Amino acid sequence: MKIGITCQASTGGSGILATELGLALAGRGHEIHFVTMEPPFRLDHFQENIFTHTVEQVNYPLFRIPPYTLSLASKISEVAEEHDIEVWHAHYAVPNAVAALLARDMLPPEKRFCLVTTLHGTDITLVGGHPSFHRATRYGMENSCAVTAVSQWLSAETEREFALSRPVRTIYDFIDAERFRPKPVNxxxxxxxxxxxxxxxxxxxxxxxxxxxxxxxxxxxxxxxxxxxxxxxxxxxxxxxxxxxxxxxxxxxxxxxxxxxxxxxxxxxxxxxxxxxxxxxxxxxxxxxxxxxxxxxxxxxxxxxxxxxxxxxxxxxxxxxxxxxxxxxxxxxxxxxxxxxxxxxxxxxxxxFPKDRIVGEYEAVYEEVLRKRRERLAKQS
Missing domain, CATH: 3.40.50.2000 (Glycogen Phosphorylase B;)
Structure with missing residues (x-):
C-alpha cells in the first residue's frame, strides 16, 4: 500500500507512535510518505520505503498568524496526487484530520484517498473539547473512513463527548521490545x-x-x-x-x-x-x-x-x-x-502490546477502508 502520515513532529507520544508505525509499515514493504512541519523526532536516519515532505510556512503581512492548516492541506494534496496515495493516516483530529479532508476534496475523484484518523488524547480532551474547536473536531472524525484511539478510556471519552455515528476502535500504542529491553548502560x-x-x-x-x-x-x-x-x-x-x-x-x-x-x-x-x-x-x-x-x-x-x-x-x-x-x-x-x-x-x-500484532491491526483497518471504497465505487459505476 501507499500510505501518507501526518503527525506532530515532536517528542510527544503521538508523534513517536506515528513515526514508529511508519517505520514498521515500511519494514513490511509499504511505501510511507510523512507530511509534517519538520522531520519527525525519531526519524533521524534513512530507511527504505520512507519519504518525508516538509510543509512550508507562509509568512505574509496580511496574516497575523501563518495559515498552517491551509499549507498542510495543500502539501497533503500535492503528495497524495503525485504518489498515488491510497490511505492517509492523520494522527490528531485537529488540525491534521481536518486538513487531510480539505486536501482530499482538492483531488480529482479517482485520486481521493481513504482517511484514517487516530486520536491520542489532547486533540479530544483539551483541543476538541474547547467550544472553538468542538465542531471542527467532530467534523474531522465523522468524515474519516475510520477512527481509532490509543486506549479504551479514550475511545469511551470520545464517544461520550462527541456522540459519533459509529464507534471508535481501540488500537493500543506499541513499542519495539528488542530496542526497549534491559541492557548494560553507563x-x-x-x-x-x-x-x-x-x-x-x-x-x-x-x-x-x-x-x-x-x-x-x-x-x-x-x-x-x-x-x-x-x-x-x-x-x-x-x-x-x-x-x-x-x-x-x-x-x-x-x-x-x-x-x-x-x-x-x-x-x-x-x-x-x-x-x-x-x-x-x-x-x-x-x-x-x-x-x-x-x-x-x-x-x-x-x-x-x-x-x-x-x-x-x-x-x-x-x-x-x-x-x-x-x-x-x-x-x-x-x-x-x-x-x-x-x-x-x-x-x-x-x-x-506486541509490535507485530498491533501494526497488523492498523494494516487491517487500512485494508478494510480500501475494500469498502472499492465496493462503493463499483456500485456507482
Whole structure:
C-alpha cells in the first residue's frame, strides 16, 4: 500500500507512535510518505520505503498568524496526487484530520484517498473539547473512513463527548521490545554508585505536573539516597527548577533535555515517575516496563490499561504526594520488589502490546477502508 502520515513532529507520544508505525509499515514493504512541519523526532536516519515532505510556512503581512492548516492541506494534496496515495493516516483530529479532508476534496475523484484518523488524547480532551474547536473536531472524525484511539478510556471519552455515528476502535500504542529491553548502560555517567536513579520523561507541559515530581522526590530523599533525572523540555521546566531551589534539592536533580535514543537511557533507572494529570495511554510507562523498570504513575485515563497497580508499578491519585512518596520509597528501598515488578512489567508488554500484532491491526483497518471504497465505487459505476 501507499500510505501518507501526518503527525506532530515532536517528542510527544503521538508523534513517536506515528513515526514508529511508519517505520514498521515500511519494514513490511509499504511505501510511507510523512507530511509534517519538520522531520519527525525519531526519524533521524534513512530507511527504505520512507519519504518525508516538509510543509512550508507562509509568512505574509496580511496574516497575523501563518495559515498552517491551509499549507498542510495543500502539501497533503500535492503528495497524495503525485504518489498515488491510497490511505492517509492523520494522527490528531485537529488540525491534521481536518486538513487531510480539505486536501482530499482538492483531488480529482479517482485520486481521493481513504482517511484514517487516530486520536491520542489532547486533540479530544483539551483541543476538541474547547467550544472553538468542538465542531471542527467532530467534523474531522465523522468524515474519516475510520477512527481509532490509543486506549479504551479514550475511545469511551470520545464517544461520550462527541456522540459519533459509529464507534471508535481501540488500537493500543506499541513499542519495539528488542530496542526497549534491559541492557548494560553507563550508569556512572548519570549518578553516583550509592544513588538510586528516579527518572521523569515528558514534554514538560502543565498536564505532566513536573512540580509534583520535584516535590515528591524531595521527600523521598528523606528516606533514600537518590538522584532525579529530568528528561525532556517544555514550558514547565522553569517551574520545576524554581520548586527545586525552594526545597533545596537542586544539586540532586539533573536536567538532560530531549534525548533521541531513550532506550539507551531508560535501563539505568530504578524508578520511572510520571504523575500526570491524565494520560490517554502512557507510552513512556510502556517503554519503562519493557526495560524492566517499575513505574510510579497516576491512576488517570488510559494509564490504568498499561500499568497494573501493585504488580508492574504503583498508581496514585492525581496530586497525592503522600502516596507517591510512600510507594516510591517502597520501590527504591527494596531491590527485590523492584526487580520482580520490572520482570512482570516486561511480561505485560510482551503479552499485551506486541509490535507485530498491533501494526497488523492498523494494516487491517487500512485494508478494510480500501475494500469498502472499492465496493462503493463499483456500485456507482
Amino acid at each position: 550508569r556512572a555517567a548519570l549518578a553516583r554508585d550509592d544513588e538510586k536513579i528516579v527518572m521523569h520523561i515528558s514534554n514538560f507541559r502543565p498536564v505532566k505536573r513536573v512540580t509534583d515530581v520535584v516535590r515528591a522526590f524531595s521527600r523521598m530523599l528523606e528516606r533514600v539516597n537518590a538522584r532525579l533525572l529530568m528528561v525532556g523540555d517544555g514550558p514547565e521546566r522553569l517551574s520545576a527548577v524554581g520548586v527545586a531551589k525552594q526545597l533545596g534539592v537542586t544539586d540532586r536533580i539533573t536536567y538532560l533535555g530531549n534525548v533521541g535514543s531513550i532506550e539507551d537511557l531508560l535501563p539505568a533507572a530504578d524508578l520511572v515517575f510520571q504523575p500526570s494529570e491524565h494520560e490517554s495511554f502512557g507510552l513512556v510507562h510502556l517503554e519503562a516496563m519493557a526495560c524492566e523498570v517499575p513505574v510510579l504513575a497516576t491512576a488517570s485515563g488510559g494509564v490504568t490499561e498499561v500499568v497494573l497497580h501493585g504488580d508492574t508499578g504503583f498508581l496514585c491519585g492525581v496530586g497525592d504526594i503522600d502516596a507517591m512518596v510512600r510507594h516510591g520509597v517502597d520501590i527504591l528501598s527494596s531491590p527485590e520488589t523492584a526487580k520482580a515488578m520490572g520482570r512482570r512489567g516486561r511480561e505485560q508488554v510482551l503479552a499485551n
